[in-house]
Amino acid sequence: MKKYKWIIIFLNLILLLVYFNYSIAKKEELLTDGQLVLLELAPIDPRSLMQGDYMALRYKISEDIYSENIPKRGYCVVRLDSSGIAHKIRFQKNLTPLNDREFLIEYTSPDKWNVNIGAESFFFQEGQAEKYEK
Template sequence: MKKYKWIIIALNLIVLLIYFNFSVSKKEAVLKDGKLVLLQLAPVDPRSLMQGDYMSLRYHIAQNINMDHIPKRGYCVVRLDKNGVADRVRLQKETTPLNNGEYLIKYSSPEQWTINIGAESFFFQEGQAEKYENAKYGGVKIDENGNSVLVGLYNGQLKNIK
């Protein structure tokens, strides 16, 4: 029986490592091939804006939503202006319908009052908070399936803050 115990532990470890590497490769593919979309940041309670070495983010596209009639998970359909800034068009459960010039961003609704697109925290090096205080946009890369990865914060002139 001891022999099987170590085999089962080894198999579980292998499966975990395969899953982890698959998840990393999916995110790397979004970073490499995804479309850059700028999401306007919405005001956040200043008492919780800076907490240690990260910034809590809230997006304009996630505000003023009637939460009574949306599914817990779905897609935020956005349209980009000439500068690449996204505007919410609608929320939908499936990837279709999708019109020309519209893009998908997956969301989840863990609470009754908001939706999350999975990029609600921006981590930075300690002591760099002042640099990011005036950020106006969160830059995310998205793929055709609505997966998104936060790539940086942008100022009012649409320049990446580094």
Template sequence: MKKYKWLIILFNLILLLGYFNYSVIKKEDLLKNGQLILLELAPVDPRSLMQGDYMSLRYAIVNTIGTEGILKRGYCVVTLDKNGVAHRGRFQENKTPLKAGEYLINYTSDDWNVNIGAESFFFQEGHAKKYETAAYGGIKIDGNGNSLLIGLYDKNLKKIN
């Protein structure tokens, strides 16, 4: 019985490590091959005493809508202007219909908010001044609507390093 206990623990550990590595590989692929989209930021307070310096992100394209009538999960369909800045088209339940030039971003909603990506951007303590000029959040998306925040951009569409 003791031998089986260790085999079960080892099997679960291998399974967990396999899943973790798979998710890391998917994120790396998204970083490398994803479509860059800039989402205009709505102003928020960038400070947390417990977590250090961070900026709470709220995106302007979902700032003007309520959650009434929106499904709990789905896709925010956006179009891009010539600079790569996203403009909201609509919310839908499925990946289709999707017209040429439209992109999907997964969203979730609760009774108060619609979330379309990373809600926080953490940075090194003491660098808050540098990020105060942030006007856009840069995300990479794939064809399935998965998104990954890669940084913040200023009003001139330059990445803030």
């Protein structure tokens, strides 16, 4: 029995390392081959005494959405304008089909009033708030 315990632990460790390496490879591939997409921010002004200075991010493309009409998980299809800023085209559940110059951003919808697209907060050094106030 003791022998099997160590084999199971070793196999789990190998699986964990394979998963981490796969995750790192996917992120490296995105950095190498990915397209820069800028998302316009909507105004919001939080401050946390426990965590320091940060900015809660609310994206313009996730505004005015009643998410009962869209899947809980899926992809937001965006098209870039001449400045490289993404504009929402539609929501879809699958990766395809895409039209010319359209890109996918994965989203989750925890409830019918919120759609989470990417990072929801950005932390910065204390005293640097003026830099991000625009």
